[in-house]
Amino acid sequence: MEAALGSRLMRLERSARLDRAFFFGALVFALATAQAPAPSNGPVTVGGATIASTGIVVKNTAGVTRLDLGIDRSGFPSLDEYDSGGTLRQSMYLLTDRPVFRQFDAAGKRRAELFLASDTQNGEYVIRDAAETTRLAAFIGTLGLPELGFYGSDGKSRAYLSADNDGAYLVMKDANATSRVVMGAYTGGKFGMDVRNAAGNAVWTKP
Numbered sequence: 001m002e003a004a005l006g007s008r009l010m011r012l013e014r015s016a017r018l019d020r021a022f023f024f025g026a027l028v029f030a031l032a033t034a035q036a037p038a039p040s041n042g043p044v045t046v047g048g049a050t051i052a053s054t055g056i057v058v059k060n061t062a063g064v065t066r067l068d069l070g071i072d073r074s075g076f077p078s079l080d081e082y083d084s085g086g087t088l089r090q091s092m093y094l095l096t097d098r099p100v101f102r103q104f105d106a107a108g109k110r111r112a113e114l115f116l117a118s119d120t121q122n123g124e125y126v127i128r129d130a131a132e133t134t135r136l137a138a139f140i141g142t143l144g145l146p147e148l149g150f151y152g153s154d155g156k157s158r159a160y161l162s163a164d165n166d167g168a169y170l171v172m173k174d175a176n177a178t179s180r181v182v183m184g185a186y187t188g189g190k191f192g193m194d195v196r197n198a199a200g201n202a203v204w205t206k207p
Contacts, residue, residue, distance in 0.1 A: 060084065105130070129153065167191065174198070 043052035050057045055070010068080040072093070081090040083106075091102045100115040113126045122140035129135050137149040141162065150159040152175070159172045169184025178200050183193040195204040 058067040072078045079092045098116040103112040124139035127136040148161040167185030172181040
């Protein structure tokens with residue numbers, strides 16, 4: 001009877017020691033994992049390319065960014081291309097209401113742009129000078145007619161060429177935006193030319 005009781009007590013003590021060892025082991029593991037840094041979900045770099053949740057950046061061997069594809073700071077998808085010096089030279093965006101394709105000069109100025117107009121959703125191509133002022137534009141106007149516009153260094157329209165089913169016409173304007181020369185197809189189908197004064201009144205007409 002005593003031998004059986006002693007054997008039982010020994011088994012209980014061994015079980016208690018195992019339980020304590022398991023408890024302390026679990027506590028040490030919990031503390032270690034609580035203090036250890038979580039697995040990184042940040043950018044991953046492979047060669048010259050860095051892949052992140054916002055996109056992909058590709059650099060050359062000198063560490064200069066040459067391509068950036070992803071979501072920009074405004075939340076729009078974009079593709080930016082840079083020259084060997086890291087200057088942005090070409091970009092393509094999908095903005096809120098229109099896609100835009102832009103080209104930049106060596107100074108980072110917008111010099112050419114292709115996009116869909118916000119109001120008509122028609123295609124438009126624009127050429128700008130070094131001050132980023134629009135000087136030439138080709139587009140489909142609000143009347144659905146193809147137009148070619150010429151602008152001064154102040155950005156004001158100086159002339160435009162357009163056409164409809166009856167023919168083409170050219171309009172030239174002064175610095176005050178007054179039409180001074182109108183040449184081409186008239187409403188009645190005839191072709192002619194008007195020369196106008198500063199008030200916009202015709203002073204010579206042919207025919």
